[in-house]
Amino acid sequence: MTNPNVIEIENVSKRFIIRKEKSLKERLVNFGRSKLHKEDFWALRDVDLSIASGSTVGLVGPNGSGKSTLLKAIGGIIQPTSGTVKVRGRLAALLELGAGFHPDLTGRENVYLNASILGLSRQQTDKHFDAIVDFSGIEQFIDTQVKFYSSGMYVRLAFAVAVHVDPDILLVDEVLAVGDEPFQRKCMERIKGFQHEGRTIVLVSHSLDQVAELCDRAIVLERGLVTADGIPQEALRVLRADFEATRQGEIDRAAARSGVADKPALQAQVGAVALLDERTREPIGSIRPGDSIRARVTVSASPLLQDWMLGLAIDTPIGTTVYGTNTQLLGVRLPPLTGEASFDFLLPDLRLGEGRYTLRLAIEGTNGQEIHRLDEAAHIEVRSDGRAHGSIAVDASFATV
Numbered sequence: 001m002t003n004p005n006v007i008e009i010e011n012v013s014k015r016f017i018i019r020k021e022k023s024l025k026e027r028l029v030n031f032g033r034s035k036l037h038k039e040d041f042w043a044l045r046d047v048d049l050s051i052a053s054g055s056t057v058g059l060v061g062p063n064g065s066g067k068s069t070l071l072k073a074i075g076g077i078i079q080p081t082s083g084t085v086k087v088r089g090r091l092a093a094l095l096e097l098g099a100g101f102h103p104d105l106t107g108r109e110n111v112y113l114n115a116s117i118l119g120l121s122r123q124q125t126d127k128h129f130d131a132i133v134d135f136s137g138i139e140q141f142i143d144t145q146v147k148f149y150s151s152g153m154y155v156r157l158a159f160a161v162a163v164h165v166d167p168d169i170l171l172v173d174e175v176l177a178v179g180d181e182p183f184q185r186k187c188m189e190r191i192k193g194f195q196h197e198g199r200t201i202v203l204v205s206h207s208l209d210q211v212a213e214l215c216d217r218a219i220v221l222e223r224g225l226v227t228a229d230g231i232p233q234e235a236l237r238v239l240r241a242d243f244e245a246t247r248q249g250e251i252d253r254a255a256a257r258s259g260v261a262d263k264p265a266l267q268a269q270v271g272a273v274a275l276l277d278e279r280t281r282e283p284i285g286s287i288r289p290g291d292s293i294r295a296r297v298t299v300s301a302s303p304l305l306q307d308w309m310l311g312l313a314i315d316t317p318i319g320t321t322v323y324g325t326n327t328q329l330l331g332v333r334l335p336p337l338t339g340e341a342s343f344d345f346l347l348p349d350l351r352l353g354e355g356r357y358t359l360r361l362a363i364e365g366t367n368g369q370e371i372h373r374l375d376e377a378a379h380i381e382v383r384s385d386g387r388a389h390g391s392i393a394v395d396a397s398f399a400t401v
């Protein structure tokens with residue numbers, strides 16, 4: 001049976017009005033009536049989502065893509081321009097820095113104020129007060145006005161309140177990142193505790209590894225639109241590919257500006273990549289940890305490719321590189337190439353853990369400039385005996401001392 005939805009977002013769009021300085025020409029045409037002109041900006045466009053009770057959802061995307069706006073719409077801090085947001089259950093939110101705190105009140109007074117906004121009576125807050133202060137670790141400053149708090153102290157107290165009000169739904173924006181490392185770890189443990197208790201968590205994060213580790217679903221927002229939604233591995237793959245396209249676009253634009261773009265179109269390409277058994281030279285399906293394989297790479301070049309190297313990387317499904325090398329690092333100087341040729345990377349004793357890995361290949365100049373890259377050149381499926389997990393395979397055993 002699937003869990004009921006506790007958050008329903010239907011067709012939500014959010015428009016902000018941005019005021020921009022007019023150019024001198026515009027001001028002259030308008031007889032200087034106003035220095036500003038207004039422009040509509042859609043921070044969210046037709047977002048349709050349902051979030052099931054007990055799920056942990058990561059909202060990811062580039063800067064300015066609408067993540068915080070969506071979280072604020074769920075938290076009821078902002079109203080959508082069109083569409084509806086329905087939330088069932090008690091909601092605690094850690095949104096922007098200082099939100100929900102009054103700067104002139106002390107930490108103690110803010111705990112009571114904040115908890116009452118989140119639906120706790122004075123007696124209930126009394127009961128949790130010591131635990132809140134204890135969790136925050138800022139006991140020494142609890143009777144200081146919060147306007148004198150550092151951003152980390154703010155977040156410590158706000159998170160402590162949020163997790164002690166018994167919420168069904170917890171919304172967490174990137175603000176946690178301003179806490180120091182031990183506090184962030186403590187927050188993560190608490191969030192994991194919430195997960196086990198079946199509470200619903202929606203978090204905004206730029207740490208894709210954290211989303212992959214913590215969340216059972218990732219939603220990618222780009223320019224206010226949902227561009228991917230699913231299990232983190234797949235959604236994050238879409239996001240990383242887009243980041244890569246943006247990066248490449250920036251490189252191309254920079255090259256165009258500096259005139260380097262006048263070079264001939266793609267001079268060389270990585271073509272087919274085949275994974276072969278080291279001994280039999282037959283194509284392989286899956287391997288076991290410690291097997292030896294050959295990655296046979298076909299490169300074509302026209303007119304002439306010289307001073308070049310070939311690179312290979314093995315990535316996990318979320319794009320973390322577990323191994324990478326290139327011919328230069330291996331001490332091999334590749335000969336000039338015209339036409340097509342194949343090369344083998346020999347990968348003996350490949351001690352990868354169970355899972356599906358992606359092979360990435362690139363042709364680069366010996367000066368490091370990328371000429372062509374194939375991101376999903378091939379996949380390596382590793383099946384282990386199930387005695388461990390993780391990306392490396394270790395022949396571990398156990399002994400009592």
Ligand SMILES: Nc1ncnc2c1ncn2[C@@H]1O[C@H](COP(=O)(O)OP(=O)(O)OP(=O)(O)O)[C@@H](O)[C@H]1O
Pocket residue numbers: 016017018041043061062063064065066067068069070
């Ligand atoms: N109150 C506002 N008035 C005008 N524009 C706003 C307002 N709040 C947000 N925006 C704009 O909406 C867009 C989305 O902002 P939002 O904070 O949701 O992005 P984000 O994905 O959380 O970004 P980041 O990763 O940088 O935190 C941005 O272009 C931002 O400038």
